[in-house]
Amino acid sequence: MTKTIIITGTSRGIGFELVKIFAEKQYQVFALSRNDKPVNALGHKNVFSLSCDLSDESSIQKNIEYISAKTDKVDILINNAGKFMNQAFEETNVNDVRAVYEANVFGVFGLTSKLIRAFSKIGHTVNISSMGGIQGSVKFPGLAAYSSSKAALICMTELLAEEYKETEMAFNCLALGAVETEMLKEAFPGFQAPVNAKEMAEYISNFAIEGKKYYNGKTLQVSNSTP
Numbered sequence: 001m002t003k004t005i006i007i008t009g010t011s012r013g014i015g016f017e018l019v020k021i022f023a024e025k026q027y028q029v030f031a032l033s034r035n036d037k038p039v040n041a042l043g044h045k046n047v048f049s050l051s052c053d054l055s056d057e058s059s060i061q062k063n064i065e066y067i068s069a070k071t072d073k074v075d076i077l078i079n080n081a082g083k084f085m086n087q088a089f090e091e092t093n094v095n096d097v098r099a100v101y102e103a104n105v106f107g108v109f110g111l112t113s114k115l116i117r118a119f120s121k122i123g124h125t126v127n128i129s130s131m132g133g134i135q136g137s138v139k140f141p142g143l144a145a146y147s148s149s150k151a152a153l154i155c156m157t158e159l160l161a162e163e164y165k166e167t168e169m170a171f172n173c174l175a176l177g178a179v180e181t182e183m184l185k186e187a188f189p190g191f192q193a194p195v196n197a198k199e200m201a202e203y204i205s206n207f208a209i210e211g212k213k214y215y216n217g218k219t220l221q222v223s224n225s226t227p
Helices: 013-024 057-070 094-119 144-163 182-187 197-213
Strands: 004-008 028-033 047-051 076-079 124-130 170-176 219-222
Touching (some): 004 013, 004 094, 057 094, 076 094, 124 197, 197 219
Parallel strands (some): 170 219
């Protein structure tokens, strides 16, 4: 039976590459992003590119209703969407911090909870975090909002695994190191990562399909380099 995949943050980088990988496997893919044009341009008949604002509950609900009309199950959810911000702490604009948490924490919370409500279960939820959210990892000035939001996502993953441990659902987190993406270029101009978006997407796709067999409530550090 064809698997159904939901991926957020699909307009570029890792999310965009994930869509292509799962489409090639002939899976049914729902790609959620503010900008739905890049995925639409791929023209895959088994991919549905949906415009979704994860900070807007009505937008999330509208998209879930659309997905529910197309399928009765969700095998894999990859919460990949994220917002980056580099801002000196003493110059912090709290509204900017809220925007980071809306994307990196509250959006994940809202989408995941509404999907569970609509479909009763999600086979495997994979949350994409960052090495910056790992306790004791190398930290960088200006990333207080971003890295702390990614730490919150790690904790959320552990809590969901505990809350639903008696079900068939699994929740895991991947804390990524340096990957050659647009976001990395914005964060660390001039730095060349050893892994590109397509290579990381291959790893994530395999983990999303197979990882449930071996892990639940775990955060795997996927990093051989941190700027």
